[in-house]
Amino acid sequence: MQILESGQGELIQPFDLDEFREWNRTRKTRKLTDKVMTEQEAIAQFVYDGCYIGTELYGTVRCPMSLAREVIRQGRKNLRVCGQGVLELDLWLAAGIVKKLDITYIGLEVYGTSSCLRRAVESGQVDTCVEWSNASISWRMKAAAMGVPFLPTRSMLGTDMLKYSAAKVVEDPFTGTKVALLPALILDVALIHVHRADKYGNCQIEGISGFALEMARACKRLIVSAEEIVSTDEIRKYPDRTVIPYYLVDAVVHAPYGSHPGEMAYLYGRDEVGIKEWVEMSKTAEGAQAYLQKYVHGPKNHTEYLELIGSDRLARCVELRERREA
Amino acid sequence: MNQAPYSKTELMICVAARLFEDGTTCFIGTGIPMLAAMLASKTTAPNIVPIFEFGGTGAILEELPLAVGEARTFHKGVSALGICDTMETAQRGFVDYGFLGGAQIDPYGNLNSVVIGDHDSPKARLPGSGGGNDVGSHCWRTIAIMQHDVRRFVPKVDFITTPGYLTGPGAREAAGLPRGTGPMAVVSTLALMDYDPETCRMRLRALHPDVSVDEVKANTGFDLLIPEQVTVNAPPSNEELRLLREEIDRQRFYI
Numbered sequence: 235m236q237i238l239e240s241g242q243g244e245l246i247q248p249f250d251l252d253e254f255r256e257w258n259r260t261r262k263t264r265k266l267t268d269k270v271m272t273e274q275e276a277i278a279q280f281v282y283d284g285c286y287i288g289t290e291l292y293g294t295v296r297c298p299m300s301l302a303r304e305v306i307r308q309g310r311k312n313l314r315v316c317g318q319g320v321l322e323l324d325l326w327l328a329a330g331i332v333k334k335l336d337i338t339y340i341g342l343e344v345y346g347t348s349s350c351l352r353r354a355v356e357s358g359q360v361d362t363c364v365e366w367s368n369a370s371i372s373w374r375m376k377a378a379a380m381g382v383p384f385l386p387t388r389s390m391l392g393t394d395m396l397k398y399s400a401a402k403v404v405e406d407p408f409t410g411t412k413v414a415l416l417p418a419l420i421l422d423v424a425l426i427h428v429h430r431a432d433k434y435g436n437c438q439i440e441g442i443s444g445f446a447l448e449m450a451r452a453c454k455r456l457i458v459s460a461e462e463i464v465s466t467d468e469i470r471k472y473p474d475r476t477v478i479p480y481y482l483v484d485a486v487v488h489a490p491y492g493s494h495p496g497e498m499a500y501l502y503g504r505d506e507v508g509i510k511e512w513v514e515m516s517k518t519a520e521g522a523q524a525y526l527q528k529y530v531h532g533p534k535n536h537t538e539y540l541e542l543i544g545s546d547r548l549a550r551c552v553e554l555r556e557r558r559e560a
Numbered sequence: 561m562n563q564a565p566y567s568k569t570e571l572m573i574c575v576a577a578r579l580f581e582d583g584t585t586c587f588i589g590t591g592i593p594m595l596a597a598m599l600a601s602k603t604t605a606p607n608i609v610p611i612f613e614f615g616g617t618g619a620i621l622e623e624l625p626l627a628v629g630e631a632r633t634f635h636k637g638v639s640a641l642g643i644c645d646t647m648e649t650a651q652r653g654f655v656d657y658g659f660l661g662g663a664q665i666d667p668y669g670n671l672n673s674v675v676i677g678d679h680d681s682p683k684a685r686l687p688g689s690g691g692g693n694d695v696g697s698h699c700w701r702t703i704a705i706m707q708h709d710v711r712r713f714v715p716k717v718d719f720i721t722t723p724g725y726l727t728g729p730g731a732r733e734a735a736g737l738p739r740g741t742g743p744m745a746v747v748s749t750l751a752l753m754d755y756d757p758e759t760c761r762m763r764l765r766a767l768h769p770d771v772s773v774d775e776v777k778a779n780t781g782f783d784l785l786i787p788e789q790v791t792v793n794a795p796p797s798n799e800e801l802r803l804l805r806e807e808i809d810r811q812r813f814y815i
Contacts, residue, residue: 295629341687344626355685367693369647392735393720412736442615443642556631
């Protein structure tokens with residue numbers, strides 16, 4: 235297959251499929267073992283300086299915010315990040331712990347562009363931005379999840395996205411048309427927040443699944459935080475609801491309101507006051523640091539964070555949840 | 561009946577909403593496209609099927625979504641799946657329209673939402689493609705919704721994030737993009753534009769009320785094609801304004 239064009243972006247996370255297979259064979263137990271631990275234990279054990287890490291879904295929606303805060307608390311640094319985010323990656327950028335980005339979108343959605351991203355990239359603190367579309371980054375994980383080296387796509391063709399990515403354009407050997415090849419993405423660590431998990435790591439998600447299924451199958455270590463820890467009997471009653479089976483999971487962290495100030499479908503809505511506080515404070519570097527002091531370094535753990543937010547505010551978020559029709 | 565006062569943004573949303581074709585599938589980006597889709601679904605296009613990139617399809621848009629993944633993007637929807645499903649649905653030709661925004665647009669409808677200036681040492685780092693590139697690559701027709709000024713309507717975008725007609729006729733197909741796809745219209749704060757089928761260049765189609773051709777030209781950083789006949793968009797009706805202000809954006813996030 236002739237390569238017609240090569241993106242000049244760095245392949246931030248080179249991959250070796252046979253090594254990944256070997257990893258899955260030797261480093262991931264098939265045994266049903268209790269993986270419940272605290273967020274401190276999970277981050278300490280699996281997240282390391284310089285690792286390639288990703289979070290799912292993003293920012294204000296079913297996001298592992300309690301885990302993201304703990305990564306900062308433990309002073310992890312030089313992270314290489316799969317970048318689709320709102321609040322969680324903004325916090326990491328503000329904390330100065332991101333070195334390289336496979337970036338799709340980092341912004342504040344309804345509230346506009348991210349000042350933290352601007353400061354971090356324009357100052358050179360983040361030294362590399364490799365561009366991907368949302369579909370492309372998800373399909374890169376899908377390739378890894380399938381155990382194949384790349385997936386062809388018709389995204390990114392003809393644009394500067396291709397040029398500043400690490401994709402390649404080839405002539406499709408079957409039809410002769412041009413296609414972009416997206417390299418598989420195998421993360422060192424993934425953080426995913428779910429509605430329910432049992433102690434072994436069998437997970438259920440309600441509402442949209444974003445790219446959780448792909449990311450969970452495209453990583454070497456998976457830390458799951460769950461709103462609720464349920465019995466395995468409950469899981470086995472509805473096997474069709476398990477979207478992440480236990481053998482993919484390395485740690486299970488109980489994290490009620492783990493997506494706060496973002497939402498969790500059918501459980502609680504967005505805490506607009508909390509989100510706006512970040513939007514305002516993150517406009518300046520000093521404000522962002524003050525926020526980190528107050529909400530990340532101030533509370534020792536997620537329990538203390540929830541005490542800081544207070545039960546009244548959390549109850550209001552529950553009031554705002556999406557409801558299922560009776 | 562007297563015309564009620566309205567803002568340029570409100571008018572832009574109304575003109576965009578009127579472009580929704582009933583019974584079609586529409587990829588909806590964050591922001592103004594969401595308001596336009598809601599207005600369309602409450603007026604001229606009650607049977608549109610909104611698709612939000614992280615997995616929501618066919619939502620009933622009763623409350624304005626503030627994020628492309630939040631629960632309102634699959635409220636009473638027909639399915640809540642994941643991003644691979646929605647994007648693959650678009651890639652195989654199932655999505656009729658894509659509505660999106662950007663920081664810059666050029667005469668061929670290429671959009672930039674990545675950087676102002678050089679990519680590796682940018683003057684301003686913007687959020688990135690998100691699903692924009694995918695929507696512009698795979699939807700049959702795309703409609704951009706933008707503020708209209710010379711900083712945004714530029715001869716050449718600093719970075720092509722979302723493909724329009726690229727360099728002109730045949731360029732999309734030559735690049736490998738799906739046949740028969742491309743930008744259809746631009747709705748701005750000053751006018752409605754479309755594209756000349758021969759040259760694929762942006763062309764004025766209809767002015768907003770009280771806007772002159774000269775004003776549009778003065779706020780466009782390239783030579784906009786001006787046809788002999790230019791119509792004028794109807795101002796927002798009282799019902800459109802009521803829906804926008806009392807039902808769609810009560811909290812005034814956008815209007």
